[in-house]
Amino acid sequence: xxxxxxxxxxxxxxxxxxxxxxxxxxxxxxxxxxxxxxxxxxxxxxxxxxxxxxxxxxxxxxxxxxxxxxxxxxxxxxxxxxxxxxxxxxxxxxxxxxxxxxxxxxxxxxxxxxxxxxxxxxxxxxxxxxxxxxxxxxxxxxxxxxxxxxxxxxxxxxxxxxxxxxxxxxxxxxxxxxxxxxxxxxxxxxxxxxxxxxxxxxxxxxxxxxxxxxxxxxxxxxxxxxxxxxxxxxxxxxxxxxxxxxxxxxxxxxxxxxxxxxxxxxxxxxxxxxxxxxxxxxxxxxxxxxxxxxxxxxxxxxxxxxxxxxxxxxxxxxxxxxxxxxxxxxxxxxxxxxxxxxxxxxxxxxxxxxxxxxxxxxxxxxxxxxxxxxxxxxxxxxxxxxxxxxxxxxxxxxxxxxxxxxxxxxxxxxxxxxxxxxxxxxxxxxxxxxxxxxxxxxxxxxxxxxxxxxxxxxxxxxxxxxxxxxxxxxxxxx
Ligand code: PHE
Numbered sequence: 001x002x003x004x005x006x007x008x009x010x011x012x013x014x015x016x017x018x019x020x021x022x023x024x025x026x027x028x029x030x031x032x033x034x035x036x037x038x039x040x041x042x043x044x045x046x047x048x049x050x051x052x053x054x055x056x057x058x059x060x061x062x063x064x065x066x067x068x069x070x071x072x073x074x075x076x077x078x079x080x081x082x083x084x085x086x087x088x089x090x091x092x093x094x095x096x097x098x099x100x101x102x103x104x105x106x107x108x109x110x111x112x113x114x115x116x117x118x119x120x121x122x123x124x125x126x127x128x129x130x131x132x133x134x135x136x137x138x139x140x141x142x143x144x145x146x147x148x149x150x151x152x153x154x155x156x157x158x159x160x161x162x163x164x165x166x167x168x169x170x171x172x173x174x175x176x177x178x179x180x181x182x183x184x185x186x187x188x189x190x191x192x193x194x195x196x197x198x199x200x201x202x203x204x205x206x207x208x209x210x211x212x213x214x215x216x217x218x219x220x221x222x223x224x225x226x227x228x229x230x231x232x233x234x235x236x237x238x239x240x241x242x243x244x245x246x247x248x249x250x251x252x253x254x255x256x257x258x259x260x261x262x263x264x265x266x267x268x269x270x271x272x273x274x275x276x277x278x279x280x281x282x283x284x285x286x287x288x289x290x291x292x293x294x295x296x297x298x299x300x301x302x303x304x305x306x307x308x309x310x311x312x313x314x315x316x317x318x319x320x321x322x323x324x325x326x327x328x329x330x331x332x333x334x335x336x337x338x339x340x341x342x343x344x345x346x347x348x349x350x351x352x353x354x355x356x357x358x359x360x361x362x363x364x365x366x367x368x369x370x371x372x373x374x375x376x377x378x379x380x381x382x383x384x385x386x387x388x389x390x391x392x393x394x395x396x397x398x399x400x401x402x403x404x405x406x407x408x409x410x411x412x413x414x415x416x417x418x419x420x421x422x423x424x425x426x427x428x429x430x431x432x433x434x435x436x437x438x439x440x441x442x443x444x445x446x447x448x449x450x451x452x453x454x455x456x457x458x459x460x461x462x463x464x465x466x467x468x469x470x471x472x473x474x475x476x477x478x
Contacts, residue, residue, distance in 0.1 A: 003347050005070070005338070006163040011250045013168035015258060018242050020171040020324025022263040023178070025105055026231040028318050029292040031267040032274040034227050036285030038220045039209025040201045044268075046224040051232070051260050054225075054464055057456040058234045058420045060256040061427050064439040066243025067252065072335030073237025075343065076244070080431065087422050091237035092336045094415035096357065097407040098236070099329040100365030103155065104404065106322040107147030107369070111137060112293065113319050116300075116312035131301055134293040138372040141379055148369045149362065155326040156358040159334055160351045163245045167327050174320045181317045182266070185273045188310060189280065192303075198276030201285065202268075222471040225464075226412045231267060232260055235416030235423075238328045241335045252440045253448060273314075292318070333357040367403040374401025382406075413472060421465040428457035 008014035035043045069076040074088030115125030115133070126133040137143060158166045189195055210217045229235050239259075246252075274296070278285050281302050283295040300311035334354045341348035372378035383406045427433060433454040437447040 003342055005245070005342070007245050007247060008168055009164040010168075011246075011255070013164065013172050014242065014246055014250070015255060015262075016171040016175040017167050017324070017328070018239065018255070018259050019262045019266075020175050020321075021233045021238055021242065021328030022231060022259055022325075023175070023266045024231075024321045024325030025102065025109075025292075025318070026227065026325075027263065027267040028270045028274075028321055030227055030230065032271045032285065033291050034223050035202065035271060036275070036278075036291075038215060038223045039206065039212070041203060041205050042207045042209045043220055043224055044202065045205075046220055047228060048264070050224055050228045050464070051264060053456060053460050054420070055228050055232050055234065055260050056256060057453060057461055058423060059232060059239060059259060060253065060440075060453065061423050061436060061457065062234065062237070062239035063243035063246070063252050063256060064436045065423070065427075066240035067246050067248070068435065068439045070244050071339045072241040072244055072332065074336045075339035076237075076240050078343075080426075084422075084426070087419060088237065088336070090415050091235070091419055092333055094236045094411040094419075095238065095329045095332040096361055096364060098411045099155075099326060099333070099357075100361040101368045101404045101407045102322065102326050102329065103151045103361065104144070104148050104365050104369045106151040106155075106319070106326060107144065107149075108137065108293065109315055109318045109322055110151055111143060111147045112297070113312060113315035116308050116315060119308040120312055126297075131294055131297040133297065134290065135375075138375055139378065141370055144369045148365060151322075151326070152358050152362055152365075154323055155330050156354050158323070158327050159330045159354040162350060163331075167331060170327070171324050174324055178317050178320045179266070181313050182269050182273060185310065185314060185317070186269060188306075189273055189277045192277070192280040194280040194282075195276035196279070198274075198279035198285075199272065201279070202271050202275055218471040218474055222468060222475065225417070225468045225471075229416035229420065230412045232263055233325070233328060235419035236332065236411070237419070238332050241332050242328065244335065248442045251443050251445050253445065330354060330357060330361070333360075364407075368407065371403050373404060376401075417465050417468050421462060424457050424461035424465070428454070428459075428462070433457055 008017070065076050066072070069079045071079060072088075073091040074085065077084035077088045112133075118125035127136055129136045158170050160166060161169070209215055209220055212219075233239060243252075246255075274291070275285055277283075277299045278291075278295060281299045283298055285291070296314065297311070300307040300314070303310060334350065334357060337353045337357070338348040338350060341353075367380045367383075370378060370380040371382050374382045376382075380403075382401045383403055384401070427436060433450065436453065436457075437450055440447045
């Protein structure tokens with residue numbers, strides 16, 4: 001058997017793909033929304049601290065373990081011991097769950113993009129609903145399914161092309177485009193009267209949210225931690241997978257810093273597009289995923305002649321960001337199966353494998369596409385409605401209403417921190433930080449900050465992750 005697993009064509013290509021995985025709905029919707037809900041600056045401060053203490057450390061761990069073993073998450077853990085197989089399994093499973101709801105949301109983004117394109121061409125793009133379109137779309141099951149499938153089809157088409165000819169090629173064009181569109185929108189918004197209040201909400205030191213009985217320090221902490229894992233694509237093996245396709249000549253430590261840095265910059269830039277826009281047009285910051293659809297649509301509607309164009313550009317940008325993330329999720333699963341086949345001496349068929357996982361994600365995503373994001377009275381009831389809970393009743397408060405929230409809770413709330421915790425304990429205590437250092441030094445660069453990383457793998461990350469689980473439990477039983 002002579003199967004070539006593939007490799008990134010260049011370090012730039014790898015970086016665009018990895019930053020593309022990180023930058024997604026999490027940055028453009030999750031970040032401004034969670035920041036809006038959790039006190040603005042206080043959230044930002046905790047987010048940055050967690051990124052330095054946990055995000056960068058786990059990022060290095062994942063990239064190094066991936067490159068060292070030359071395998072995706074499952075293969076990587078198996079090459080140490082069979083008893084770690086469960087971590088690989090959980091990662092792939094969570095990846096599939098995220099992929100499923102991510103493509104539902106990506107499909108909705110596509111629908112809005114198409115809507116604005118139609119408006120530009122002089123057609124009615126939103127069924128005459130204006131900014132009430134979200135309500136209409138959620139119950140328009142045919143459209144929800146159609147755009148969900150379409151988004152998945154785009155994802156699978158790219159992954160079928162393989163690492164360098166599919167993912168890298170797409171990301172190398174799409175990511176720079178995303179950056180410049182975002183920059184343009186930020187500048188445009190900055191000139192809208194009233195925008196300034198949005199910046200001061202983001203950057204003016206204010207920790208009053210810690211004394212808010214509804215949220216408090218632990219609330220902000222938990223939100224920032226979940227956001228960090230999700231936004232950096234950590235804990236489920238996406239970065240192990242991408243690292244496994246990286247040449248031994250590349251500088252891992254440098255890449256490790258660039259990815260979170262770029263991700264944070266794009267998140268801040270998204271905030272600087274969205275929050276001043278909300279301020280200028282009198283729309284609340286903390287409206288959840290609704291922000292992406294209703295609030296922004298209201299804003300574009302009020303922008304006058306340019307509204308349709310800016311609207312189209314904005315949703316096009318979100319579309320790009322989501323596709324570069326969904327391909328990394330599908331690649332996580334695809335690589336898992338490819339490595340499995342190789343280890344059995346078989347010749348894997350990438351196209352078939354990626355289609356199979358896309359199909360699985362489509363099936364898993366059906367309830368998320370058909371439950372109207374938990375708005376009630378939908379074709380498919382929300383998970384807790386099924387279990388006989390009264391919607392909005394006690395014990396139910398943390399489990400928000402939709403399948404999307406439910407999947408997200410499993411992935412972002414449980415599997416991601418658990419995956420990161422296992423990785424960090426294994427590196428710090430079992431395999432020893434030496435293996436990370438040795439892998440990094442293969443490129444001929446000296447490993448910088450050994451003591452810092454060693455201390456973080458051994459103590460800081462496990463402690464912070466235990467605190468995250470503690471905050472999670474507080475939420476559930478509190
Ligand atoms: N990081 C992506 C985002 O911010 C989502 C993602 C999570 C992608 C996990 C891959 C793995 O939207």
